[in-house]
Amino acid sequence: MAKRLDYASSGVDRVGREKAKATLSFLRNTYSLSHYGTIIETPFNVLYPIGFGTDLYQAKTSDGVGTKVLLAELAGKHDTIGIDAVAMVANDCIRCGAMPLALTDIIDVKKSTPELLGEIQKGLCAGAAEAGCPLVGGETADLPEIMAVPYHINADCVGLVARDEIIDGSKIKHGDKIIGIRSSGLHSNGISLARKALFKKWGGKYEGSELVQSTGRSILLEALEPTRIYVKQFQRLRRSVDVLGAVHITGDAYLKFKKLTSHGMRFWNFKPQEIFALIQEAGKIETEEMFKTFNMGWGFAVFVREADVDQALQALGEDAEVIGEVVREQGTGIHYARKRFLLH
Numbered sequence: 001m002a003k004r005l006d007y008a009s010s011g012v013d014r015v016g017r018e019k020a021k022a023t024l025s026f027l028r029n030t031y032s033l034s035h036y037g038t039i040i041e042t043p044f045n046v047l048y049p050i051g052f053g054t055d056l057y058q059a060k061t062s063d064g065v066g067t068k069v070l071l072a073e074l075a076g077k078h079d080t081i082g083i084d085a086v087a088m089v090a091n092d093c094i095r096c097g098a099m100p101l102a103l104t105d106i107i108d109v110k111k112s113t114p115e116l117l118g119e120i121q122k123g124l125c126a127g128a129a130e131a132g133c134p135l136v137g138g139e140t141a142d143l144p145e146i147m148a149v150p151y152h153i154n155a156d157c158v159g160l161v162a163r164d165e166i167i168d169g170s171k172i173k174h175g176d177k178i179i180g181i182r183s184s185g186l187h188s189n190g191i192s193l194a195r196k197a198l199f200k201k202w203g204g205k206y207e208g209s210e211l212v213q214s215t216g217r218s219i220l221l222e223a224l225e226p227t228r229i230y231v232k233q234f235q236r237l238r239r240s241v242d243v244l245g246a247v248h249i250t251g252d253a254y255l256k257f258k259k260l261t262s263h264g265m266r267f268w269n270f271k272p273q274e275i276f277a278l279i280q281e282a283g284k285i286e287t288e289e290m291f292k293t294f295n296m297g298w299g300f301a302v303f304v305r306e307a308d309v310d311q312a313l314q315a316l317g318e319d320a321e322v323i324g325e326v327v328r329e330q331g332t333g334i335h336y337a338r339k340r341f342l343l344h
Contacts, residue, residue, distance in 0.1 A: 005283035007293050010193040014252060014292070042168040043260045044248075045096040047161065055163040059098040063088035064154040067191045071224045073150050074201060074208060078116060080226040081153060082123025083130070084188045087227035089157035090131040091248040091300060094234045097167040098159030100131055105138040109151040112142050120153065123226070130229040133157065165238075169245035169260040169303070172326055176244060177309050178265065180323035181316060183299030185273050187227040189250045190293040194223060194275075197283030205282040214274040222275045230300045233316050237302060240315035245303035249295040255343055257301075257332050267324035268335040272297040288341055291334050298323055 007014055031039040036051030047057035065084040072081045086103060093100045105124055107117070117140065128135045186194055198204045198219060208220035215222060230248075237243060245260050257265055276297070280290055290296060301323065304312045313320055327333075331342040 003284070005193060005197055005285055006289045007190070007193050010196045012192050014255075040166065042096045042166060043245075044092065045098070047096060047098075047166065050160075057098075057161055057163060057166070058101075059093055059096055059159045059161065060156060061089040061092040061159075062154065062156045063092060064152060065188045067149075067195065068188050068224070069149055069152060070195065071191065071220065074199070075220050075224055077221075077224065078119035079122045080126075080224065082120050082125070083127040083226035083229070084123070085153045085155040086124060086127025086131055086133075086157075087229045088188055088250070089155045090127070090133060090229055090231050091227075092250075093157045093159040094231055095167065095246045095248055096159075096161060097165045097238070097243070097246075098161040099235065100133040100157050100159045100231055102136045102158045103128055103131070103133050104136060104156045106154045106156075107138070107140045107151060108143050108147060108153075109140065110142070110144050110147040110149070112140060116151070120151070124155075127226075127229060131157075131231045133231070167243055167246055171242075171244045172261045172263055172303050174263065174326055174328050175306055176303050176326040177306050177322050178267070178324040178326070179302050179304060179309070179312055179316065179320050180269070180298030181230055181233060181300045181302075182228075182319035183249070183273075183295045183297055184228045185225040185275050186223055187250065187295055187299055189253070189295070191223075193283065193285070193293055194279050197279045197285065198223065206278075212274050212278070219275070219278065222273075228299050233320075234300070234302075237312060237315045241304055241308040241312045243302050243304060247301045249299055249301060253293055253295055254291045254332055254334065260303075261326070264327045264330045264333070265324055266327050266329075266333040266335065269321055269323040270296050270298075270336050287336065287339055288334075288343065291336070291343060296336075 037049040040047040045059045047059050050056050072078050090100050195202045206219050209218050212222050333342050
């Protein structure tokens, strides 16, 4: 029997990573340096006041696309990876209620060429347009002695939110509903595990040119499909109902929800794209591990009161559905493919 894959065996130890992140708590010692008042921590963002007699706060998010650049290199297609970079930080920014104001990027490259940078910039500009947010600066650095990959891309997003519009999950209670917004596929997380399950280049099952039956596209292009940007949908929702909490379903997937609230949750509505079944079958991955690693068809989730569900769904559009609810029982429970389990 072939070896079962999980995130740790693909090179990402989530337990060790959390322990390492815990050592960064000393950064809070710098909060006293805030020029205009007390910094506010929400479950996923840190907000700092901008002063000038206002109650406005800025949120700043930073992220990258990780090893998805290796998929772009394998496909010889670099014109969408910039969309992923923008999506990661713009979607992270809106979780606290902030409106994205500006983007910057950093591209570290083994050898810069006009062709490569031009293709990357196409994606960055497309992502900025979808987020409704200008790219106001950046840095490109040639680092041939450091780079083990052709390039790496990071982005930053600055957003603005009024004090009384901050979303922090504190109003979530038993009976509230969780609405999911459809993902475009893998997005930009779990790629290390997906690569090693799917592609022969990294020990997986497929060359990459094989077709995905449901879409008629190659497995490689399905895996490379850019991350959806939810800014405009989320802003429509904010104008319609009171959003109690929001989760960008990225690294650690459904494990992330416990960071938003201590309440128990149960999820039962999943319609993952075919790419997830291919990953699970090729890597012989346990179902629980899939939900700890991948978005499984939903890229962003919001918490609303039961009375607001219909209005929220109308605001979000047809790619949004109720996927779960807040319950009295503890833990994050998943009901999928006739299996029920709690994530740990």
